[in-house]
Amino acid sequence: MSLLDDLIGNSRPVSHHGPSPRAVADTSTWISAASRLSEGHLTMLGLWGERNAVHLALLDERAGATAILSLEELQNGYPSIAQYHPPALRLERALRDLTGLAPEGLADSRPWLDHGRWDLRFPLGKHSAPASALSYAFLPADGKNLHQIPVGPVHAGIIEPGHFRFTANGETVVRLEERLGYVHKGIEALMTGADPTQGLRLAGRTSGDSCVAYAYAFSRAVEAALGVKVPPRAVWLRALMAELERLANHLGDIGAICNDAAFALMLAHCAVLRELVLRSADAAFGHRLMRDRIVPGGVSADLDNNGKAGLRALHAELCRKFPALVDLYDNTASLQDRTVGAGVVESGLAGQYGAGGYIGRAAGRDFDTRRNLAYAPYDQLSFEVPLLRDGDVNARIWIRIREVEQSLSLMEQILDRLPDGPFLAEAPAVNEVREGMALVEGFRGDVLAWLRLSPAGKIERCHLRDPSWFQWPLLEAAIKDNIVADFPLCNKSFNCSYSGHDL
Amino acid sequence: MRKLLFESLIRPPLTEPAPVSADVAAQELVTAINGKAYRRLGRSLAIRFVDAGSCNGCELEAQALGNAFYDIERFGMRFVASPRHADVLMVTGPVTKNMAEALERTYNAMPDPKWVVALGDCARDGGCFAGSYAVVSGVSKIVPVDLHISGCPPSPTDILKGLLALLDHVSEGTG
Numbered sequence: 001m002s003l004l005d006d007l008i009g010n011s012r013p014v015s016h017h018g019p020s021p022r023a024v025a026d027t028s029t030w031i032s033a034a035s036r037l038s039e040g041h042l043t044m045l046g047l048w049g050e051r052n053a054v055h056l057a058l059l060d061e062r063a064g065a066t067a068i069l070s071l072e073e074l075q076n077g078y079p080s081i082a083q084y085h086p087p088a089l090r091l092e093r094a095l096r097d098l099t100g101l102a103p104e105g106l107a108d109s110r111p112w113l114d115h116g117r118w119d120l121r122f123p124l125g126k127h128s129a130p131a132s133a134l135s136y137a138f139l140p141a142d143g144k145n146l147h148q149i150p151v152g153p154v155h156a157g158i159i160e161p162g163h164f165r166f167t168a169n170g171e172t173v174v175r176l177e178e179r180l181g182y183v184h185k186g187i188e189a190l191m192t193g194a195d196p197t198q199g200l201r202l203a204g205r206t207s208g209d210s211c212v213a214y215a216y217a218f219s220r221a222v223e224a225a226l227g228v229k230v231p232p233r234a235v236w237l238r239a240l241m242a243e244l245e246r247l248a249n250h251l252g253d254i255g256a257i258c259n260d261a262a263f264a265l266m267l268a269h270c271a272v273l274r275e276l277v278l279r280s281a282d283a284a285f286g287h288r289l290m291r292d293r294i295v296p297g298g299v300s301a302d303l304d305n306n307g308k309a310g311l312r313a314l315h316a317e318l319c320r321k322f323p324a325l326v327d328l329y330d331n332t333a334s335l336q337d338r339t340v341g342a343g344v345v346e347s348g349l350a351g352q353y354g355a356g357g358y359i360g361r362a363a364g365r366d367f368d369t370r371r372n373l374a375y376a377p378y379d380q381l382s383f384e385v386p387l388l389r390d391g392d393v394n395a396r397i398w399i400r401i402r403e404v405e406q407s408l409s410l411m412e413q414i415l416d417r418l419p420d421g422p423f424l425a426e427a428p429a430v431n432e433v434r435e436g437m438a439l440v441e442g443f444r445g446d447v448l449a450w451l452r453l454s455p456a457g458k459i460e461r462c463h464l465r466d467p468s469w470f471q472w473p474l475l476e477a478a479i480k481d482n483i484v485a486d487f488p489l490c491n492k493s494f495n496c497s498y499s500g501h502d503l
Numbered sequence: 504m505r506k507l508l509f510e511s512l513i514r515p516p517l518t519e520p521a522p523v524s525a526d527v528a529a530q531e532l533v534t535a536i537n538g539k540a541y542r543r544l545g546r547s548l549a550i551r552f553v554d555a556g557s558c559n560g561c562e563l564e565a566q567a568l569g570n571a572f573y574d575i576e577r578f579g580m581r582f583v584a585s586p587r588h589a590d591v592l593m594v595t596g597p598v599t600k601n602m603a604e605a606l607e608r609t610y611n612a613m614p615d616p617k618w619v620v621a622l623g624d625c626a627r628d629g630g631c632f633a634g635s636y637a638v639v640s641g642v643s644k645i646v647p648v649d650l651h652i653s654g655c656p657p658s659p660t661d662i663l664k665g666l667l668a669l670l671d672h673v674s675e676g677t678g
Contacts, residue, residue: 115600115601117600117601117603117604118600118636118637119636120636123636123637153602153605154553154605154609156584156585157552157582157584158552158554158562158565158566158582159554159562160554160557160559160562161553161554161555161602161605181601182556182599182601182602182605183554183556183557183596183599183601183602184556184599184601184637185556185597185599185632185635185637185638186632186635186636186637186638187632187635189635189636189637190631190632190634190635198631201631202631202632205558205560205625205630205631205632205655206558207558207559208557208558208559208560208561208562208563208656209559209560209563211558211560252563252566268570268571271567271569271570271571272570272571272572274567274570275567275570275571275572278567282658288564288658289560289563289656291560291655497559498554498559499556499557499558499559
């Protein structure tokens with residue numbers, strides 16, 4: 001019996017929503033959901049809006065169940081969730097910027113994605129003239145001998161743009177405040193009216209490092225909506241691509257984090273392994289990042305014998321080379337001197353924010369979509385979900401290391417058991433409104449995709465929620481009392497997506 | 504185990520010979536970049552990278568230029584931390600409205616002579632983001648572009664080839 005059943009039971013269920021329920025709630029049920037969130041009984045998976053509606057995706061971790069509560073026929077606003085449950089804060093600010101619906105009761109009235117530079121306001125709601133004021137008030141930090149360091153949006157390396165406002169006392173960070181939204185492209189507005197093929201291209205370009213995970217989540221949401229049965233071979237090939245993406249990113253991250261602690265040797269070796277993964281992916285699936293390879297109904301590229309042999313060779317090579325790098329990390333005290341105890345995420349915060357991926361799992365949040373909300377073929381594969389409690393940079397590295405090992409094991413299992421047969425199924429025409437939601441474990445954490453298709457099969461509304469939404473705020477907490485010079489190290493150990501967050 | 508790794512540093516390249524030099528066309532590319540970069544820019548090309556709204560796919564491939572297979576620094580090309588030090592501004596993304604001013608200011612902060620490379624399909628014309636309320640749809644709407652390198656994202660080899668084309672352009676007199 002899930003806590004969600006009560007909330008859904010008090011609400012009006014929406015037909016044609018799959019696979020989990022969506023129900024239209026009244027205000028009191030909405031607020032009781034907010035209380036459950038603030039008490040820690042439920043986890044928030046997402047909060048997004050339309051012109052006259054807001055949707056709140058909820059997870060009951062114990063029961064392994066998800067559901068969406070909605071408020072519909074809204075005119076100007078809705079009761080704020082964030083006033084009870086702070087993790088909703090940025091989502092509500094973004095929701096207001098996009099739809100114009102105001103979170104009633106929320107003290108923070110600052111915009112989030114809208115920097116006052118668009119030609120209009122409320123692109124997903126009732127359009128109005130653009131905001132004129134460009135000023136943005138950062139939260140105050142008062143005290144003796146404090147100074148501010150503004151960083152960004154243009155950063156020094158080959159990385160994405162965002163602004164960090166540090167308030168420091170000497171070398172020690174007193175407060176970090178992030179300001180994001182610089183790479184907001186309006187993906188959700190572009191989705192509206194698009195067909196699923198265009199939608200897939202946009203989804204796959206929401207966060208380039210997770211293009212497999214996004215295409216996977218988007219495709220599963222379309223399939224859930226339309227009731228498409230994906231051929232077994234495609235189901236397995238998708239997981240193979242997802243694990244290759246995880247391997248490539250984790251290998252890159254392990255090297256890059258160590259490099260930010262001035263240990264370039266690890267970067268040099270890890271970058272070689274990452275490149276090997278990308279080349280094998282290119283040979284096997286025709287694209288280094290495997291972009292647009294997962295499509296609604298299956299996959300767009302089959303794996304031939306050469307590709308398979310290449311992946312087996314890759315597997316052998318990684319198994320041969322990776323353990324030496326793990327030893328290198330484990331035995332380099334000067335490196336661990338930088339990573340141990342740096343950038344600690346409290347486990348309470350990780351749970352409250354529902355932080356996914358290595359950030360949550362390094363801080364005691366025992367959650368992995370592949371296991372907790374298992375989808376095929378992961379329900380037939382054997383793997384462990386690593387868990388640590390320290391929550392520091394070191395723990396985030398170790399989670400990645402263990403996940404590389406698990407992904408290698410998964411890759412081998414998939415290659416051994418890959419079924420034959422077709423790899424793409426046709427989506428049926430359904431001639432009615434359908435809705436679907438999917439959660440997929442990307443390398444960074446759980447990616448949520450939700451959409452509504454019109455009777456003609458066009459996208460009426462599609463929402464994509466990057467795991468970074470629940471990770472960026474934790475970086476602000478983790479950096480407190482660290483020195484400014486450790487920020488790049490902590491930030492890289494988080495490796496949140498700017499583009500996935502800004503959409 | 505660490506001993507093993509250090510041994511690998513003093514041995515001849517354990518990382519396989521650079522694949523760019525593995526096939527003949529790529530070998531020409533390597534030689535050509537080397538010669539032209541030397542003639543025109545004294546064997547030094549400093550690149551400032553700005554993400555103006557990319558999905559971060561192009562960033563991944565630009566970062567890969569630094570790995571042992573491509574090793575862009577052997578051509579004297581390197582990514583620098585300040586526009587003041589840069590000859591080339593490499594820009595990715597459809598240019599979001601929220602980044603347009605930062606891009607322009609980065610360009611203005613660079614000393615002459617300078618060149619702009621627009622990297623990736625969406626840097627050319629906005630790609631699949633073209634027409635959105637939030638993008639200006641193309642780097643050339645904000646700063647003058649000398650070269651587009653297409654691809655979604657362009658592979659590291661494509662980027663190297665593009666930089667060669669830029670050096671051609673520079674040799675033809677605009678520099």
